[in-house]
Amino acid sequence: MSQQDNLALVLACGELKLEKRPVPELCPGDVLVKVSFVGICGTDIHLWLDGKIGDIVVKKPMILGHEVSGTIAKVSCGVTHLKAGDKVSIEPSVPRENDDFVRIGRYNLSPTSFTTGIPPDDGAMCRYYVHKANYCFKLPECVSLEEGALVEPLSIALHACHRGRVKVGQKVFICGAGPIGLMNLLVCKAIGVTLIVVCDLCQDRLEKAKCLGATVVLKVDKCTCPMELAQKVKTSLCAMPDVCIDCTGADTCIQASVYAVKPGGIVVLVGMGVNTSNIPVLYATIREVDIRGSFKCTNTWPTAIALIASKKVDVKPLISHRFPLEQALEAFDVVKKGAGIKVLVNCEAQQCPSLCPQSQCSQPQSQCQTRQCPQHSFF
Structure with missing residues (x-):
């Protein structure tokens, strides 16, 4: 894989733009994820429009996106519970050290934790992303990669x-x-x-x-x-x-x-x-x-995945739009305008003409206008 393989959505100086980034290197305990879907969150919109959220400030160019699913492309030494080809959902917050909050099971409060897509840490709205293997959770066959991207907001609710x-x-x-x-x-x-x-x-x-x-x-x-x-x-x-x-x-x-x-x-x-x-x-x-x-989440991923797998919770009706990564700026505009509910960005390389972003429409984007498509009901 070369730099040309890793298209990414980058926030810099209040502007969103697509850039080619190097495929990140693995450290021990890491996995390389071929990203499938990333949901756009209100946090992403705050970071884009305001340059901050609370006291968390964007100080350098960064990749957005923390509601992530994908497929394992490569594992580093020491990783035994995952292998290439496994479908995973990514828990974005990872403790950097074993502090008091981690020891009592509240690692979401650890002040030194890494969080995907939250300054100063890069997110995963790109083709390839590296994450700690212990915070990547394998999805059962009955859980789709789209559903896997919604494990994060479901975990927030849990x-x-x-x-x-x-x-x-x-x-x-x-x-x-x-x-x-x-x-x-x-x-x-x-x-x-x-x-x-x-x-x-x-x-x-x-x-x-x-x-x-x-x-x-x-x-x-x-x-x-x-x-x-x-x-x-x-x-x-x-x-x-x-x-x-x-x-x-x-x-x-x-x-x-x-x-x-x-x-x-x-x-x-x-x-x-x-x-x-x-x-x-x-x-x-x-x-x-x-x-x-209630800030982020802790120890929720297995429960969230089990709820989706058992059909106890159906997250699919929340998906209102789907955009390819190449149209990520349009996706962010949809969220900014308050249209729909959950907008997903498909980060996999597109093998065919871009489809209309609406959840039920299969027309090519060039042949479909939102107000004209008979299947463009967000709800």
Whole structure:
């Protein structure tokens, strides 16, 4: 393999561009992955448009992408559980040292961890990518490579539900019907939550949430009063939710979650919003509401893969668009505009004319216009 084999999507100075990169070398314990699919995440959009997310800043050109599946192309010395040809899903966060967080099983909090596609570390939206073998998980035959790319957002939801101590028979309020909100909905359904309310700004996404099993969906707007939203949640459930999961990072949703949750309940903050937020702390204090952060995930990959393999969770309906790597800039524009749900970039070399990116359309891109194609229903 030469440099010409490794096309990559690179973010530099706020611009996205396709570049040829050298195929990375293997170190002991590494595997070389021929990348198949990479999902575009809200984090990727923040890094592109804002140059940062929180206090994580893009300081040098980097490859994006951390929702990854692929096929093992080569293994290094010492790797025995994987071989060339194995289909894998990649867990992006890898501890660099055995610190206190790693020892207690919370390696997602290790300050020195490597994370695929998060500055300063390169991501995997390229043809070939090197990763630690112990953080590459073999996919069963019944799990496709497309599904393998969605193990990462499913894992984010699993971790959030774990942080919220979500249990069978509970009532849950989910803020946001984007990919992470919908993944939390799917996990709650798999756990056995009886009643789930989902709110969002977008009616199309709420329709998707309803199709995936939400009990009630609530349309909100930027002028929605948090206390009014909380009251609507209580009314729709005929009770207060046991757990509220915010996947937006918006003040309105965080406040509404605190107002809505039952005394002694849990509010989980998943969405990456602004650095500071106006939270009704006194209201939370006198009702002993637990407010918990949820950051990345830890020890979730085997469970996520098992849920998909067993059909307990079906992630395929979340895929709305597919683009070849050569059209990755168009893919990012689709996500930027808020169209669809989960956009996948196919990083394998294309052997035929590019197909229309919509999930159900098989027409060549040159013969299809989004508004004209009869099969272009995102939902």
